[in-house]
Amino acid sequence: MRELTYTAAAREALAAAMAKDPSIFVVGEGIGARGGNFNTTAGLYDLYGPMRLRDTPIAERGFIGLCAGAAMTGARPVVDFMFLDFILDAMGELINQVAKMQYMSDGRLKMPIVLRGSVGVGGSAATHHSGNYYSIFAHIPGFRVVLPSTPYDAKGLFNTALRGDDPVMFLEHKLLLNTKGPVPEDDYAIPFGQASVVREGGRDCRVTVVALAAMLRKTLDACDQLAKDGISVEVIDPRTVAPLDMDTILQSLHKTGRLLIVDETFAPCGIGAEIAAQAVDRALDDLDAPVKRLNGAHTPTPYSPPLEAAVIPNAATIEQAIRDLLAE
Amino acid sequence: MTQTTGKPLTKERLLALYRTMLVIRRTEEQLARAHQAGLIHGACHTYVGEEAVATGVCANLRADDAVFSTHRGHGHALAKGVNPAALMAELFGRATGVSRGRGGSMHLFAPEVGLMGTSGIVGPCILQAAGAGYSFKLLNTDRVGVAFFGDGAANNGAFHEGLNMASIWKLPALFVCENNLYATEVPFSQSAGNPNVAERSAAYGMPGVLVDGNNVVKVYEAAREAVQRARSGGGPTLIECRTYRTRAHSEGMRDAGYRSADEVEAWKARDPLKLLAAQLPADDIAAVESEVKAQVDAAYDFARNSPYPDPATATTHVFSE
Numbered sequence: 001m002r003e004l005t006y007t008a009a010a011r012e013a014l015a016a017a018m019a020k021d022p023s024i025f026v027v028g029e030g031i032g033a034r035g036g037n038f039n040t041t042a043g044l045y046d047l048y049g050p051m052r053l054r055d056t057p058i059a060e061r062g063f064i065g066l067c068a069g070a071a072m073t074g075a076r077p078v079v080d081f082m083f084l085d086f087i088l089d090a091m092g093e094l095i096n097q098v099a100k101m102q103y104m105s106d107g108r109l110k111m112p113i114v115l116r117g118s119v120g121v122g123g124s125a126a127t128h129h130s131g132n133y134y135s136i137f138a139h140i141p142g143f144r145v146v147l148p149s150t151p152y153d154a155k156g157l158f159n160t161a162l163r164g165d166d167p168v169m170f171l172e173h174k175l176l177l178n179t180k181g182p183v184p185e186d187d188y189a190i191p192f193g194q195a196s197v198v199r200e201g202g203r204d205c206r207v208t209v210v211a212l213a214a215m216l217r218k219t220l221d222a223c224d225q226l227a228k229d230g231i232s233v234e235v236i237d238p239r240t241v242a243p244l245d246m247d248t249i250l251q252s253l254h255k256t257g258r259l260l261i262v263d264e265t266f267a268p269c270g271i272g273a274e275i276a277a278q279a280v281d282r283a284l285d286d287l288d289a290p291v292k293r294l295n296g297a298h299t300p301t302p303y304s305p306p307l308e309a310a311v312i313p314n315a316a317t318i319e320q321a322i323r324d325l326l327a328e
Numbered sequence: 329m330t331q332t333t334g335k336p337l338t339k340e341r342l343l344a345l346y347r348t349m350l351v352i353r354r355t356e357e358q359l360a361r362a363h364q365a366g367l368i369h370g371a372c373h374t375y376v377g378e379e380a381v382a383t384g385v386c387a388n389l390r391a392d393d394a395v396f397s398t399h400r401g402h403g404h405a406l407a408k409g410v411n412p413a414a415l416m417a418e419l420f421g422r423a424t425g426v427s428r429g430r431g432g433s434m435h436l437f438a439p440e441v442g443l444m445g446t447s448g449i450v451g452p453c454i455l456q457a458a459g460a461g462y463s464f465k466l467l468n469t470d471r472v473g474v475a476f477f478g479d480g481a482a483n484n485g486a487f488h489e490g491l492n493m494a495s496i497w498k499l500p501a502l503f504v505c506e507n508n509l510y511a512t513e514v515p516f517s518q519s520a521g522n523p524n525v526a527e528r529s530a531a532y533g534m535p536g537v538l539v540d541g542n543n544v545v546k547v548y549e550a551a552r553e554a555v556q557r558a559r560s561g562g563g564p565t566l567i568e569c570r571t572y573r574t575r576a577h578s579e580g581m582r583d584a585g586y587r588s589a590d591e592v593e594a595w596k597a598r599d600p601l602k603l604l605a606a607q608l609p610a611d612d613i614a615a616v617e618s619e620v621k622a623q624v625d626a627a628y629d630f631a632r633n634s635p636y637p638d639p640a641t642a643t644t645h646v647f648s649e
């Protein structure tokens with residue numbers, strides 16, 4: 001099958017949607033003629049012009065608030081943050097307005113707004129460009145929170161984001177943007193809340209690992225190492241953390257008896273804590289060992305490569321965490 | 329001040345403006361009594377004294393124009409076409425309220441008549457009105473987005489970001505600043521380096537008008553010009569309406585220590601309803617009085633006798649499906 005980069009796959013979904021639906025417009029800094037800092041909109045300005053590819057002032061709070069008003073009145077905005085860290089300037093608009101609008105209006109207003117941007121630790125981006133705040137957004141009622149890990153998922157999930165009527169956080173890990181993978185040409189959509197079993201464990205498999213976004217590749221690398229010792233691991237990528245497909249995780253846990261959540265971001269009140277709580281709540285009898293989490297350090301993100309590497313899980317630490325859990 | 333010209337308003341038009349102002353006044357008075365009686369479960373900021381602003385602006389709007397309002401939004405809702413009964417029922421927390429009891433005073437939603445929400449947060453309405461303008465332009469309509477906001481909100485960053493974006497993209501939007509001289513108890517003169525809001529329009533490259541916000545005809549004329557400009561592709565306008573709330577910031581709050589009784593009396597003497605009534609035949613005014621009284625009494629009975637919402641609806645509509 002044809003291969004595309006992660007960014008190109010999402011862009012293909014955006015371009016096809018814009019061709020069909022004139023109410024879709026994109027805002028962001030440098031997303032017009034420049035085509036986006038990460039090429040998220042390359043080529044689209046020539047087709048659709050400034051009204052639909054709108055370069056904005058550096059006014060994150062302002063343009064999210066503006067897009068909220070546009071979404072309430074029939075348009076479908078896509079907000080491109082380049083780095084999602086900049087969204088923090090607009091938390092009031094997001095949590096008090098965007099996330100609550102459908103509820104406040106008793107369902108009479110829709111909020112079809114896609115908020116996209118790069119997230120995550122990598123490339124010495126340092127702490128103002130390495131944020132990974134998906135657990136915060138998943139905590140808030142009203143957001144869909146999406147973290148594709150492959151080009152295939154990026155296109156399919158972006159299509160779903162563009163077709164729904166809810167606010168979607170579409171979070172693109174910066175280490176994945178230029179990764180390549182097979183992407184079908186047809187216009188498929190991947191529903192939110194459907195985890196993918198990325199690596200199926202054998203019949204003797206005694207551990208399930210949940211990993212997201214950039215942690216998925218590292219987890220698979222760890223699994224390759226473990227396979228050399230005959231250790232089988234089942235790996236699940238939730239793909240969306242809100243909604244969270246707990247059923248798929250619990251089905252796997254039922255089979256394996258052990259659960260590890262590998263999460264690049266902070267442990268306290270994080271998505272790993274949520275998954276662990278639900279596992280204990282709903283599947284205590286399936287657990288042969290405590291649920292374990294492997295998280296990034298609870299610290300701002302440092303710049304220097306050895307410091308940066310020290311605050312996030314890697315294939316070796318993941319491999320060790322799996323071995324430790326199997327020894328429990 | 330910009331001079332507005334145009335034909336003088338007909339008696340019928342003036343009476344219609346009076347009627348809207350009176351509906352707001354009587355509804356607010358009824359709500360104030362209901363608040364004292366414990367029928368209102370949350371906050372209640374009345375619009376008494378400021379009726380001319382919402383009335384004069386909304387008389388130039390169509391149902392498909394979008395109004396984004398504030399914590400002091402009953403007047404905007406009523407002037408935009410919300411039924412007083414549905415408004416009161418909302419403040420009483422009833423299922424028949426405009427927001428089905430889930431919002432109260434600061435979360436009134438009636439998109440069917442273009443009321444896109446009152447708000448518990450000061451500022452966002454400015455951005456959302458600009459966004460409605462963006463949407464209406466993108467979709468090739470001649471609709472307009474309107475933000476009402478206070479002098480306090482004029483010092484919020486949303487004002488700067490919203491007006492700048494509306495100006496650079498020539499959005500069909502109206503920014504109506506209701507300068508009632510105080511944000512809660514803080515005088516605007518102490519919170520603004522330049523307390524003339526209309527003058528700020530120049531900094532954004534858009535027209536700005538300062539009008540007497542207690543004179544409904546002046547407000548009407550300024551808004552007419554601004555709405556025409558917006559509809560015809562001429563871009564946004566900032567209108568500053570100088571006005572005054574004659575009741576406390578919020579019902580049940582003290583209203584002393586930060587402004588003088590003389591100041592309040594001086595503004596009451598310029599009551600927007602009195603100013604207009606003086607230009608109209610007494611018989612007509614009396615007829616409107618009794619009509620509105622009956623309407624507001626009926627609204628109150630309706631609201632009071634409406635059922636509370638089913639608790640099963642407390643978690644619906646978080647998402648679109």
Ligand SMILES: Cc1ncc(C[n+]2csc(CCOP(=O)(O)OP(=O)(O)O)c2C)c(N)n1
Binds near residue numbers: 477479481510
């Ligand atoms: C962002 C935000 N900050 C603070 C408040 C609390 N608050 C409610 S009304 C108000 C004063 C608003 O003054 P103004 O904008 O002049 O409107 P007015 O009440 O005079 O109509 C404040 C500070 C709020 N609701 N939202």
Ligand SMILES: [Mg+2]
Binds near residue numbers: 478480507509510511
């Ligand atoms: Mg004020």
